[in-house]
Amino acid sequence: MQNNQDVLLKVEHLCQYFPMEGGELKAVDNVSFDIKKGEVFGLVGESGCGKTTTGRSIIKLYNITGGSVFFKGIRICAGKRSYQDAMKSAKKEYGEKIKNASSEAEKSQLKAELDQIIVENKAKIKAANFDQKNCDKEYSEELVKKLNASYQPAIEAASGEEKAKLTAQYKDALRKAKKTKLVTQIQMIFQDPIASLDPRMTVRDIIAEGLVIQGERDKKVIDEKVYEMLELVGLVREHASRYPHEFSGGQRQRIGVARAIIMNPDLIIADEPVSALDVSIQAQVINLLNDLRDKFGLTILFIAHDLSVVKYFSDRIGVMYFGKMVELASSEELFLNPLHPYTRSLISAIPLPDPIYEKQRQRIVYNPLADHDYSVDQPSFREVKPGHFVMCNDAEFEKYQSILK
Ligand SMILES: Nc1ncnc2c1ncn2[C@@H]1O[C@H](COP(=O)(O)OP(=O)(O)O)[C@@H](O)[C@H]1O
Ligand SMILES: [Mg+2]
Known part of the structure; x- marks a missing residue:
């Protein structure tokens, strides 16, 4: 839709x-x-x-x-609730009307109307189920189409080594596109930077997790991406091998931001990202989000419990x-x-x-x-x-x- x-x-x-x-x-x-x-x-x-x-x-x-x-x-x-409710109330309303109908003709007319309402709402429920399940598939099919359109003419035109290289690139991109879910383009940053980071994972693995799930296998690519993200959020590459407990609250929230940004999301949902931080640190994290917003044209849903933030x-x-x-x-x-x-x-x-x-x-x-x-x-x-x-x-x-x- x-x-x-x-x-x-x-x-x-x-x-x-x-x-x-x-x-x-x-x-x-x-x-x-x-x-x-x-x-x-x-x-x-x-x-x-x-x-x-x-x-x-x-x-x-x-x-x-x-x-x-x-x-x-x-x-x-x-x-689906509104459709279910619509059917329920129509059944009630029409049941009453049908009971009080004065002729058989009127009765069957009312029954037909009720049937129509039920058919329509059942179709809406079916469409709701379908959309909810198929949105990711629909999206990845679109990505595959775009990939085909950009790679195939180039592959056909190329020859020898160039062709083999392009083909390999295409195959890798295709594999990832097929795994890509639309919702991974919405990333969430959580309120509590302690609870939201797995204490047994290194910072590298935490930040890289989404990429790995999306099919990235090249360790070097992953490492470089993680380093880039760390620097982007004001940390350093040496932090990659450490564990969350070794960081301050503000730094942990930066890790959370890096984990979200690495997925190259279109939308970030930041759920009270600074509520658990000291006031002095809050402004730093807000400034970081502001910088990233300018840099990547990010769209942000920023959740807070008070208006001042x-x-x-x-x-x-x-x-x-x-x-x-x-x-x-x-x-x-x-x-x-x-x-x-x-x-x-x-x-x-x-x-x-x-x-x-x-x-x-x-x-x-x-x-x-x-x-x-x-x-x-x-x-x-x-x-x-x-x-x-x-x-x-x-x-x-x-x-x-x-x-x-
Ligand atoms: N999984 C859940 N099961 C039952 N109730 C929930 C669940 N999640 C949140 N709630 C309740 O829904 C209401 C809204 O919660 P929440 O969305 O966390 O509020 P906020 O983020 O604005 O503080 C609260 O009353 C909360 O207790
Ligand atoms: Mg909340």
Whole structure:
């Protein structure tokens, strides 16, 4: 399935529910956003609001409950809940109607309508299963096609030694292309640089792991690549033979970055990459990510629990609260015109190095029950200004519109 090209990642109505006693935990509930090529998208919200689950869903660690995720225009995740629900409610609704039908003709007409709904939704479920399974295959087939197109004319035109050399290169590239998975172009950097690095592996093996899985066998190529990555992230090649425990927190996070970058990813999901680090080290790691972003045109989904970290680094910011996206805007707009009371409370929590401001700074506490009246009119995620979305109901929508004026 194809989608808009400038958008690298498109998350549509993502739902990830976890079973729990007496029901389900809606860790991520109907979250939509997209990330454009080359941009840094900040995802912010307090601990437990579903940020990590969103990231893990995107890299296919779960079979998502509902919605879709498109990467490079290919649907890589597809949930089925909405289709199952649609069938369930249609059966209920039509069952009732059929029971009350006044004629046989009406009855069979209603039955036909219901059948149609069921057929359509079953097809959608089948398509969801297919896309989820086949996205990697589809992608590697595309790579193989591209390889064929570039190598075959050259091989045909060449002769003797040149031909043999090209053929060998082609075969090696082909073997790797067949193993390449689309999702390996999304790499994750984790919050805890201690837990995310295997203590029994050398730094070289940790950084090289993805390459090896992807079929690289040439030890020299691997070593060179690892050295290059180490230097890129501000470490030195001598570090390759050491073990994670020999490094400081900041250095371990650099190893984590090297492990991600070596795969030449299009998208990096950095899940609170600096939260576990000393404040003095945090800026260094952020600067490193910024440099890499400039160098490789990386696109980054940057997850953080407070706004101060993402403020200067992100082009756009999405604010999550209890599994839902409550506000989304460009960084500038979000700080200039925060609308949702939860965003306002987050902003009010940011300290500034200005004693006069600090003396007057009032922390706003978000209290959903007091701040919204959703007893009659339910909220939805709405665009209150081009590019600025807020979770709001009709009354709030009007209020926000007048604030923006
Ligand atoms: N594998 C899981 N099984 C059950 N519940 C989970 C699982 N992963 C996360 N959760 C729950 O989902 C919610 C969101 O968690 P998480 O995405 O880790 O939040 P955040 O990263 O924003 O702190 C939390 O209530 C958490 O306990
Ligand atoms: Mg988390």
